[in-house]
Every structure is written in structure tokens, then in C-alpha cells.
Amino acid sequence: MQQEIQGFLLVPKDSDFTIKNIPFGVASKVNGNPFAATIIGDSVINLSKLEELGYFKGPLLSTLGSRVFDEGNLNKFVSLSRPHWKEVRSEIQSLFQCGSQLENNQEVLSQIITPVKDIKNHMPITIGEYTDFYSSKNHAFNMGSIIRGPDNAMQPNWYYLPVGYHGRRSSIVIDGTDIRRPWGQVKAPTAEKPSFTKCKRLDYELEIGAVIGGTSNNLGEPIKVNQAEDRVFGFVILNDWSARDVQVWEYVPLGPFGAKNFASTISPWIVTVEALEPFRIQLPEQDPEPFIYLKEKNHTSFDIKLEVFIGTEKSPELEHFTTSNFKYMYWSVNQQIAHHSITGCNIQPGDLFGSGTISGTTKDGRGCLMEYTWNGKEPLVLKSGEQRLFLEDGDVLEMRGYAGDGENRVGFGRCNGKILPALDEQYFQS
Numbered sequence: 268m269q270q271e272i273q274g275f276l277l278v279p280k281d282s283d284f285t286i287k288n289i290p291f292g293v294a295s296k297v298n299g300n301p302f303a304a305t306i307i308g309d310s311v312i313n314l315s316k317l318e319e320l321g322y323f324k325g326p327l328l329s330t331l332g333s334r335v336f337d338e339g340n341l342n343k344f345v346s347l348s349r350p351h352w353k354e355v356r357s358e359i360q361s362l363f364q365c366g367s368q369l370e371n372n373q374e375v376l377s378q379i380i381t382p383v384k385d386i387k388n389h390m391p392i393t394i395g396e397y398t399d400f401y402s403s404k405n406h407a408f409n410m411g412s413i414i415r416g417p418d419n420a421m422q423p424n425w426y427y428l429p430v431g432y433h434g435r436r437s438s439i440v441i442d443g444t445d446i447r448r449p450w451g452q453v454k455a456p457t458a459e460k461p462s463f464t465k466c467k468r469l470d471y472e473l474e475i476g477a478v479i480g481g482t483s484n485n486l487g488e489p490i491k492v493n494q495a496e497d498r499v500f501g502f503v504i505l506n507d508w509s510a511r512d513v514q515v516w517e518y519v520p521l522g523p524f525g526a527k528n529f530a531s532t533i534s535p536w537i538v539t540v541e542a543l544e545p546f547r548i549q550l551p552e553q554d555p556e557p558f559i560y561l562k563e564k565n566h567t568s569f570d571i572k573l574e575v576f577i578g579t580e581k582s583p584e585l586e587h588f589t590t591s592n593f594k595y596m597y598w599s600v601n602q603q604i605a606h607h608s609i610t611g612c613n614i615q616p617g618d619l620f621g622s623g624t625i626s627g628t629t630k631d632g633r634g635c636l637m638e639y640t641w642n643g644k645e646p647l648v649l650k651s652g653e654q655r656l657f658l659e660d661g662d663v664l665e666m667r668g669y670a671g672d673g674e675n676r677v678g679f680g681r682c683n684g685k686i687l688p689a690l691d692e693q694y695f696q697s
Contacts, residue, residue, distance in 0.1 A: 274363045275370045276380075278308035283669055283678020286363060289356045290536035290679075291341055291501070294386040301339035301389045306536060307363055309383045314359075316379045322362060322369075325354040340393050341537070345480040345500045346616040352480070352500065353541055388535035390441050391503075392478060392617050397439060398607060399474075399507055399527070399621035400431040402598035406626035409638045426555060429598035429606045431623075434507075435528040439619065442535050442682050448660060448689040449529040451513035461516055465689040468511035468643070469658040472624040473573055473634035473666055475593050476505035477600045478537050479618040486613045492605035493564050498614060499600060501537040504573070504668045504682040505621050508532070511637055511657070531621070534668075534682040542677045546570045546670040548594055560609055561602050568596045573625060573668045575634075580661035582651040591627045591634050593668075660688045 274286035284290065284306045294304040294311050303314040315336040323329065327350055335343040344355070362369050369375060401407060411420030424430065440446075448469055454461035480500030484490050490498060507527065514526030550566045557563075575589035598606075600620065608614050624634040633639040636657050639647055646654035658664060663685045669678030 272360055273365045274307060274360075275365050275367070276307045276310045276363055281672075281676065282308050283676060283680055284308055284536075285674060285676055286360055287675060288538065288542050288677045289359050290538045290542070291344070292391045292536040293340055293389040294381075294535075295389060296381055296386060303336040303338075303341055303344065304386075305359060306383065311381045311383050311386050312359070312363075313379045313381070317359075317362075320375065320378070323355060323358055325358055327351045327354050339389070341391050342393055342617050345392055345478065346482070348481055349497055349540075352539060356539060356541055388441055388443070390439075390533075391535060391537050394436040394439055394619050395479075395615040395617040397434040397436040397531070397619045397621070398431050398603075399434045399623060400429050400598065400603050401425075401623040402429050402603065403595050403623055403625045403634070404597040405595055405628060405632075406624040406634055406638065407597075409626060409633065413637065413642045426553075427558070428561075429603045431603065431607065432522045434531065434621070436619070438528055439531045439533060440684075442532060442680070442684075444530075444532060444684060445687050446508055446530045446532070446684045447687045449510050449513065449525070450689055450695075451510055451525050452516055453512045454516040466510040466513055467657070468637075469686065470509040470511050470636045471575070471658065471664050471666075472507040472509055473575055473589070473591055473626075474505040474507055474624060475571065475573075475622045475668070476503045476533055477501075477603075477620040477622070478503065479604075479614055479620065480616050483613050483615045484608060487611040489560065489608040489611060490604055490614060492561055492601050495601035495604040496540065498604055499540055500616075501539040502543070502571075502679075503537055504534040504666050504679045505619075506532040506664065506666055506682050506684065507621055507624075508684070509635070509637075530684070532682055532684045533619075534666075534679045536680050538677060538679055543569045543571070543670060545675070546677070550594070550596060550599060553597070557602070560605055563599065563601055566599060568599055569593050569670060571668050571670045573634075573666065576665040576667070577647075577649070577655070578663040578665075579649070579651070579653055579659070581653060582649060583663070585663065585665055586649055588647060588649075589631055589633065589639065591625050591632045593622070593625060595625055595627055595632075596622065658686050660686055662686045
């Protein structure tokens with residue numbers, strides 16, 4: 268059950284940012300410096316200023332001997348521990364609940380609160396490393412069926428380990444960043460040799476990103492699966508943009524490269540494990556039984572509804588066409604962490620783990636266009652009559668996610684990007 272908390276800040280109906288959420292991010296006023304922040308309703312709260320004014324008085328944070336919200340990212344805070352994170356979140360809720368010392372203190376409120384319409388979001392953390400997994404069974408089966416047929420859809424290793432690959436942190440961007448269509452080598456099925464061309468099969472991937480926190484494990488010492496959640500600071504929505512035609516040619520034998528490194532977009536607010544706790548659900552039993560290092564006492568995920576919208580140049584109003592859920596995971600985040608570190612890899616605070624595309628059990632729950640259109644054979648038909656096999660220039664793709672509803676809603680905000688045309692070929696001629 269959710270703790271009953273009534274806040275004094277106005278929270279619009281169906282807001283993602285109720286007082287029961289308290290996500291963490293980084294924001295700035297126009298032409299101002301970025302500051303650590305949280306958000307309640309439409310009010311962005313300056314945590315750096317709140318800390319400077321001495322409002323974090325809990326026994327853990329107050330005895331650190333130095334400030335944690337004094338930089339333009341959350342890395343110091345993320346590098347602490349779950350007890351620290353819980354203490355700060357609880358103090359923020361107490362400060363903004365009805366009857367608190369801040370409720371009628373306009374002098375302080377004017378220093379720490381900015382309307383959301385007057386701020387710009389920034390990357391919440393400086394990301395260390397990025398790893399993307401492939402952990403939704405529905406997605407893996409659909410993609411395997413498209414490529415190899417339903418009788419040979421699942422690779423032999425998939426049920427034994429969380430398949431993943433190392434991505435590129437430098438091209439991870441914040442919500443609202445435009446995405447330029449990439450170039451690459453492409454080989455058509457009937458062609459004798461590849462060609463150098465603009466990507467024609469540009470796609471999105473609906474994912475959840477886990478932000479790693481706490482202290483790093485020592486090199487050579489794996490993280491135990493039942494202790495792995497202590498390394499999860501929170502979650503964001505993640506769109507891992509994909510150049511499908513480029514990927515087909517390049518991925519043998521080492522896996523994705525340029526097709527996946529040109530851009531990934533995250534939502535700006537990190538939602539904590541504590542905020543999502545009321546929405547924890549049991550995942551189905553795994554068969555075969557995982558090896559001992561992947562065997563969890565509680566195999567769980569969270570009931571987070573995930574939605575995808577598209578707008579076009581002809582019809583810019585966003586249209587909803589996909590609903591999936593974080594409950595459609597086969598391998599949990601804890602298992603991903605345990606497997607990533609089983610060889611002794613040191614996982615660092617600030618790392619980002621992508622869940623892999625999350626697909627539901629029906630067509631309107633498929634988590635990418637390659638699935639939704641069955642590799643271009645079944646077009647997505649929009650209300651305007653336009654059709655999409657893959658993303659076109661000028662398209663706006665937006666993802667949203669939330670758990671619960673009403674006063675208990677805990678959401679992520681949006682994860683949005685617009686497709687820009689590829690560079691002209693003349694760019695490559697000098």
C-alpha cells in the first residue's frame with residue numbers, strides 16, 4: 268500500500284509527478300546553470316538550494332561532511348547508498364506535505380521552486396558505461412520469427428543467460444533532442460555487394476533504462492543476484508534508436524555497431540525503486556531453472572505501463588499506437604547485473620543498463636516498428652490515412668511510462684525525439 272501523503276503544491280490531474288513519486292533530475296532556468304532537482308506537479312524544486320539552506324537534516328546526509336547536490340549532475344548522490352537515497356526522498360516528501368515548515372514560507376519557496384514551463388532539462392547523470400540487453404521473451408520471439416521463422420525463433424542461449432552487448436554512452440541524449448537519420452553500409456538481400464546509403468529502415472526500441480548507483484564492486488568480484496538491487500538507483504524510459512538495414516549487414520559476427528550507436532534517448536527524471544515499490548509484481552517462473560548465480564529469491568519486475576505515440580509533418584498531433592508494460596520481462600534487472608558482473612566486471616555508479624525492447628502479447632503491444640509492421644509487411648495505418656513501415660523524416664516519436672493512477676500515479680514524463688533528414692551526400696566528398 269502507498270503511504271498516505273498529502274502535499275501542498277498543486278498537482279494537475281493525471282500528473283506523473285505526484286508527491287508519492289519524487290524523481291531526481293537536473294534542470295536549469297533560461298540561461299542559468301544546471302542544478303539538481305526534483306518535481307512535484309508542475310513545480311521544479313532546486314535540491315542544490317534546498318541543501319544550501321540546510322533543509323537536509325537526516326543523520327546520513329548531514330554527517331557526510333560535504334554537499335552532494337552542488338554539481339550539475341546527480342553522480343555524487345547516485346554514488347551513495349540506498350539508505351541515503353531513501354532518507355533524502357523521505358525528507359523531500361515531509362518538507363512538501365501539508366502542514367510542513369515550508370508550506371507558508373514564501374521567502375524560501377521563491378528561492379527553490381520554478382514552474383516547469385520555465386526550465387530546461389539536462390542529462391541527470393554523467394553516464395559511465397552503457398549496456399543494452401535483450402530480455403523480453405515476446406520481443407525475442409517476434410524478432411526471431413521474422414528473421415529465422417517461428418520454429419527457430421529463439422537462439423539456444425536465450426533461456427540460459429541475459430543476452431546483451433556494450434553500447435555507446437557518448438550518444439545518449441535527453442528527451443527533446445532531434446535525431447539525424449544516419450548513413451551506413453546496406454546490402455539488399457538480392458544484391459551482390461553492399462552500398463553506402465542513407466538509412467531507410469529507421470526504427471525505435473521501447474525500453475526501460477536502469478541507472479546504476481551505490482559503490483562499485485571490486486574487479487574480479489561479481490555482484491550477487493540477491494544483492495543486485497542495492498545497485499539500482501532508479502529507472503528512466505529509454506529509446507534505443509536503430510538503423511535496421513545497416514544492422515543486418517554489419518552485425519555478423521560481433522553484433523550491432525553503427526546501427527545502434529548513433530543515438531539513444533532517455534527521459535529526464537530518474538524514478539526511484541522506492542517510488543515503484545507499490546507496483547512490484549512477480550515474474551513468471553523461468554524454465555530451465557537459472558544457474559545458481561542467476562537464481563533469485565524473488566523474481567520480480569514492476570507494473571509500469573509503457574506507451575508509444577507518433578506525430579508526422581502532415582499530422583503533428585501525437586497519436587497513440589502501442590501499449591506495453593515492464594512486466595513483460597523474462598530476465599530481471601537484478602539478473603542482468605549479476606550476469607554482467609559474473610566474469611568479474613566492475614559495475615560503476617552512473618552506468619546505464621537498457622532492458623532491451625519490451626513487447627506485449629498482442630500486435631499493439633509490440634515495442635518497435637520492425638515488430639509492429641512485421642519487417643515492413645503490415646503497415647502502421649494512422650488516423651490521417653498515412654502509413655508507416657519505418658520512421659520518416661519529420662516524424663516525432665514519443666514514449667511515456669507510468670505506474671498507478673490518480674493520486675497514486677508514479678510516472679516518468681516523456682521521452683521524445685524528432686527525425687531530421689540525413690546529411691547530404693556531398694558532405695562525404697571532401
